[in-house]
Amino acid sequence: MIQGGMNDDAIPGLPVDDSPFWKRALKHAAILASLLVVWEFVTAFGYADPLLFPRPSHIFASFVPLYVTRAIVWEHLWVTMATVMAGFVVGTILGIVLAVLAGLSETIHRYMKPYVIVLEAMPRIAIGPLMLAWLGFGFGAKLAIVTLVCFFAPFINTLTAILSANPAQLELMRSLGASKWQTLTKAIVPDAMPMIMAGVRMAMASALGGALVAEFISSNKGMGVLLDNLAAQLNMSGAFATLLSLTIIGYVLYALMEAIDNRVIFWQNDRGLRRVSARRRRRWEART
Amino acid sequence: MSGASTMSARLVRIATWLTDPVFLRRALTHLLIFAAIIGVWEWAGRTGRLNDLIMPAPSAIAEALWRMYFVTGEVYWHFFVTLYEAVAGFFIGSAIGAGLAIAAALSLTFRRYIAPYAIALNVTPGIAVTPIFIAWFGFGWSSKIALAALIVFFPVFVNTLSGLLRTDRDTSELFRSLGASRAQTFFKLMIPNAAPMIFAGLKIAMTSALVGAIVAEFASATEGIGILMQRYAHKLDIAASIAVLLSMALMGLFLFTMMEIADRRVVFWQHQNRLDAMSRRRRRRWSGAAVAEPARA
Numbered sequence: 001m002i003q004g005g006m007n008d009d010a011i012p013g014l015p016v017d018d019s020p021f022w023k024r025a026l027k028h029a030a031i032l033a034s035l036l037v038v039w040e041f042v043t044a045f046g047y048a049d050p051l052l053f054p055r056p057s058h059i060f061a062s063f064v065p066l067y068v069t070r071a072i073v074w075e076h077l078w079v080t081m082a083t084v085m086a087g088f089v090v091g092t093i094l095g096i097v098l099a100v101l102a103g104l105s106e107t108i109h110r111y112m113k114p115y116v117i118v119l120e121a122m123p124r125i126a127i128g129p130l131m132l133a134w135l136g137f138g139f140g141a142k143l144a145i146v147t148l149v150c151f152f153a154p155f156i157n158t159l160t161a162i163l164s165a166n167p168a169q170l171e172l173m174r175s176l177g178a179s180k181w182q183t184l185t186k187a188i189v190p191d192a193m194p195m196i197m198a199g200v201r202m203a204m205a206s207a208l209g210g211a212l213v214a215e216f217i218s219s220n221k222g223m224g225v226l227l228d229n230l231a232a233q234l235n236m237s238g239a240f241a242t243l244l245s246l247t248i249i250g251y252v253l254y255a256l257m258e259a260i261d262n263r264v265i266f267w268q269n270d271r272g273l274r275r276v277s278a279r280r281r282r283r284w285e286a287r288t
Numbered sequence: 289m290s291g292a293s294t295m296s297a298r299l300v301r302i303a304t305w306l307t308d309p310v311f312l313r314r315a316l317t318h319l320l321i322f323a324a325i326i327g328v329w330e331w332a333g334r335t336g337r338l339n340d341l342i343m344p345a346p347s348a349i350a351e352a353l354w355r356m357y358f359v360t361g362e363v364y365w366h367f368f369v370t371l372y373e374a375v376a377g378f379f380i381g382s383a384i385g386a387g388l389a390i391a392a393a394l395s396l397t398f399r400r401y402i403a404p405y406a407i408a409l410n411v412t413p414g415i416a417v418t419p420i421f422i423a424w425f426g427f428g429w430s431s432k433i434a435l436a437a438l439i440v441f442f443p444v445f446v447n448t449l450s451g452l453l454r455t456d457r458d459t460s461e462l463f464r465s466l467g468a469s470r471a472q473t474f475f476k477l478m479i480p481n482a483a484p485m486i487f488a489g490l491k492i493a494m495t496s497a498l499v500g501a502i503v504a505e506f507a508s509a510t511e512g513i514g515i516l517m518q519r520y521a522h523k524l525d526i527a528a529s530i531a532v533l534l535s536m537a538l539m540g541l542f543l544f545t546m547m548e549i550a551d552r553r554v555v556f557w558q559h560q561n562r563l564d565a566m567s568r569r570r571r572r573r574w575s576g577a578a579v580a581e582p583a584r585a
Binding site: 024027028031032052110111114117118119121122123124125126127128129130132133134206208209212213216217223224227228230231232234236239240243246247250251253254 | 314317318321341342400404407408410411412413414415416417418419420422423495498502503506507514517518521522524526529530533536537540541544
């Protein structure tokens, strides 16, 4: 996602900053600190409404009651993470399996397509209130919403990847006498893996948002509820602290997906390729 | 004249396509499948095999649609409000996203120092900001526009940036050796080169703008299609809420189609038939309108 743009591949002709890492980190920290200081004083001197833009020091201070003294965040955090994880797992598995089934037959795919297009165009989260009416205000509705949000990206990516399988490769598999199952597991799926994983990453990126929306519209527990309550009480420093917590959770989930991605499609990056070939060589040498 | 001949050629093409037996058979199968689904569903609803509170029959949904569009007509205003919020948010968010991305592409320093904030913004679910935006901007339209803009920002930013950074080295070398100015390099090389990716980002952004507007309406609003849907769901008028849901799908489809058309017009060289049309037009302009157009294979 972000590597595409954020690397240091400069446009040719522009200067390159090759100062050491610690120097750059120091500059980053200095910029952040000065931004925070400016914000702090702008609010402290009354140029901005502290009800709307709480001082950074107050935001950091409100981490303490949230996490330590009153410790109210933990149960909400637990509920949200359980929803995200369960919905993500169910939604992605369902999406990939159904897409593989649909991708195997061109006829099924052709007649399914209009429905998929309509579902794709519909804002998925909008089904939220309907899910609530169907499943009640409990965990079931939230799970269903996150599952639905996580379903589509893997489904569509898997379907696209399978349908665009390399015909020459399929020809080769056929002429080598591979069974349908072998063709699927040894040629089609590995070939489709990078795209499938891209879909899975998209699903993970939207899972947290889906869970939060589900909590906004229903539910009495979860980070979304906490945030909503704090903002409604105009406890903005608490709301910002919760938002920052969500940023951190989002980052952890993102890093987790990145690590899984590097393991699953190891042939797409040098380190993974080296790691796996070293392992295979060891195993091979042990055998001979 | 050449205009008339292309017109009739197009009509002939459409006619042959419509009467193509494969096309007819497929269209018929599509219709049959659709009719079968609706029929079974209706039958199950009529015979009491489906709970009205969970899955109302298609006829009930159709009736709700009819009521909302032609009897009370209440849907139009809500429809307009949400559309306005989504489109306004889309323009604001993508202008900021593209602007910052251009700055980040041109300056390595800026790119480096904006990167951590961009990453933080990316991993924060934009939807989470809803309660804060509502506290800031109130319950009216502006909080919805702000949320839509926030959600739109990132896909446009990333796609514009990576599109601009993907400038071909050899071509930019060529531009330099031909003595192109920096502005010329930017407008004639980098922007056209990045245009397909920018548009891919804009297409994603358009659908997410709608999601942003609707979610913000769920959180708190007095008008808009999201709140309409929620009201019906709370009244357990499921047929009407499914009808609203279908309207949302329609709106999403409409916005996506608009983006698709804009994409085909602007990034015409990525679509074969648009490329043909464009080169035909340029050839006509080049050789003067008097020259008849040669028949196309």
